[in-house]
Amino acid sequence: MNVIWARSAAILIFLAMASAGLYFFLGAVPALAAMCAALLGLLLYYLYQINRLWKVLDAPTYGEIPSALGLWGEVYYRLHRLVKRWRNQVLQVEQQHTRFIQAIQASPNGVLMLDDADQIEWCNDVAEQHFGLNARRDVRQRITHLIRRPEFVQYLTLQRFDDPLLMRDMGEHKRSVIAVQILPYGENRKLVLTHDITKLENTEAMRRDFVANVSHELKTPLTVLTGFLETVRDLPVSEQDRNRYLDMMLVQSMRMQHLVEDLLVLAKLESDAQPPSQDRIEMDGLVAHLVHDAEALSQGHHQVSVQIDPAVIVRGAESELMSAFGNLVTNAVRYTPDGGRIGIALTYENEHAIFSVSDTGLGIAADHIPRLTERFYRVDRSRSRDTGGTGLGLAIVKHVLSRHHADLRISSEVGRGSVFRVVFPLDRSGYMPVALPRAGQAPQKAA
Template sequence: MNVIWARATASLVLFLVLIGGVTLALGVKVGLAAAVVGLLLHWGFATYQAQRLWRLLDRPAYGTVPSAPGVWGEIYYRLFRFSKRWYQQVRDVEAQHARFIEAIQVSPNGIILLDNEQRIEWCNANAERHFGVDAERDVGQHITHLIRQPDFIHYIGSPREGMDLRMSGMGRKFHKVLSVQVLPYGDHRKVVISQDVTKLERTDSMRRDFVANVSHELKTPLTVLAGFLETVRELPLSEADRARYLGLMEQQSLRMQAIVNDLLVLAHIEGDPKPPGEQRVNVRTLTQHLRDEAMGLSGGKHTIHLDIDPGVGITGAENEIASAFGNLVSNAVRYTPEGGVIDVSWRAEDGYGVFTVTDDGIGIPAEHIPRLTERFYRVDRSRSRGTGGTGLGLAIVKHVLQRHEARLSIRSQVGRGSQFAVHFPRHRTVLLTVTDEEMDDADYPYDAEVSADVAADVAARIGD
């Protein structure tokens, strides 16, 4: 017997005892009258409490529990405990639902939930960006009224659901490629899952182009080598012709070797996850070596000027920086006609170390500049091969600068020349102490005003 039955039984027994006592003391009539009055009072009390309970159930208010004596107080207390447990369960479900929604919102995929008639029930933020829908405005809209590409309309109603569908041109401001899947779930409902694969498609396209370009670049010297080997082996040649053919074969071999070496350098730079070290690089000494190499490549056909601030250095991987700077200088030599002028400068500008290579060469059309750092990209393929370049120099420059948190800016005008400027961040730009003796030992001219006080002057321009 529970507490409610116990209290009800006890109340009934007490009532009967009281009525019996009144009857014995005052007579049967008085006892019956007392019993009737007691029953009416009990009925009125029960009716009042039932009305209170009805109002409570009709308009429940969590935390509000009426007070009452006896059985009704126990009923109200039990209802309060029940509502408390129910309220906590609801809060737990709501919290779990909120966590689930948050998890879907941070998903890199777009997700759209459809009802059994393919109308939108809910979608996350990525789906809004992918398809241009609105999570609030478009609820209840049929999915094909909003995504009207014929491929998608055919796909969502076909047995191919669950397979991957590639959709192109989804972006409003730029070209975008989506991978879309439609999967069934629940009671004839569907979920649309989308993934932005634009970068993946671009990378895959670059990989295909890279393989094709490498094959094309190596095919030419291999064809030349095979042809000359067959000629040397099968035809009687004079010593002069034999020497000339062997020289051409050596030239093509060196060209293939240069391509392979640049590919290895590029693969090493791209595959090295470690950031470059903090080795201090003396740009003055580095550019001196670059000038000597450029003069050898030029064969005395160009004028090369250096304007180097010896009090400014950088930190990083010296071999990588030398490779990047060397590619910029050698490119200037290759693409500047005979008699042209090439200016190489290094200085601090607003705390940034800036390395600049300027030439008065053939220049670059504006539409080609954004793609110059792609591997094997050539503005003019026939002219580029004639210069002896591998088509990988600026790709190496790009990856070296990325590792050193530097950026490359390019300005060019067809027929008037080009300027390539490398900007190093402030935390990689350092001061070097330069003495008068070192200035006198330099084998190329500096500005006359540069003296032993150059470090102080540079410090004033760079700042702490």
């Protein structure tokens, strides 16, 4: 027997015993009247509590469950406990839903949900950016009314969703490539997934260009070598012509060797995931080596000046920075006419160490500067080949500086020369002033 039947039986038994007592002392009529009055009062009390319960069930509000005595108190207590359990379940579902939405929002992919009529039910922020949508404004709008690209409409209409659809010129600046995949689910509903593959497409394009450029760069010297070898083998040539052919073959061989060496340097830089060291570099010795190489390449045709602040500290991988700085100096010599000036400087500005190479060469037009660090990009291809350039020097500089989190800033004016500035970050820059010498003592660096 549950508590309701138990308490109801207890009340009836109590009324029966009270009526029996009245019957024994006062007679049948008073006892019957008292019994009817008690039952009527109990009925009115039940009707009152039923009305209260009806109001609670008609407009339920958590925390407003009424209280009562006796049996109805037990009913309200159990109702309160049931509502509390249901509320906890609802809160758990809401938390799971919130975490699910947060997870989708954190995804780098766009997610868009369509109903059975291809109307938008929900989409995350990434999908909004990819398609130029607004989740609040465009909800319940048919997707083809908002995305009217013919390829997308055809993809959705034909329902051939095995392969993704590539949509170009997407995004805010119309420069993105978006892969769209539709997955049917539920009752004629669709899940639209989008993924930005712009970087992948650019990488693939760079790979194709790289292969084509390498093939082109190797084809010319190989053609020259083959032609001269066939000439020397099949035709009688004089000793003077033979020596001239061998010199030209040597030049082409060295060109291929330099190209392979630069490619290996690039491959090593790209494959090295470890950050460069934080060792302090002896800039005096490094700059002296750069000056020696510049003078050897110039052969006295240029004026090379050096301005080095000995208190400036640079930290990094010396071999990598030597390669990067060497390419900057070599380019300055190659692209500066005879009699020009080459300047190498190391300064400290705004807590940043700055290495710069300036020249009075041909200069670079402004539209070429953003592309200078691309592989095999040349402002003047014929002059680059004549000076022995591989077209990879500034690409190496870019990778080295990227590993050191340094910036390459280029300023140039056609006919007046160029300045290449390498600005090192705070964690790779330092300044240690030189202490003033006492009488009879050599200068010392401050501790």
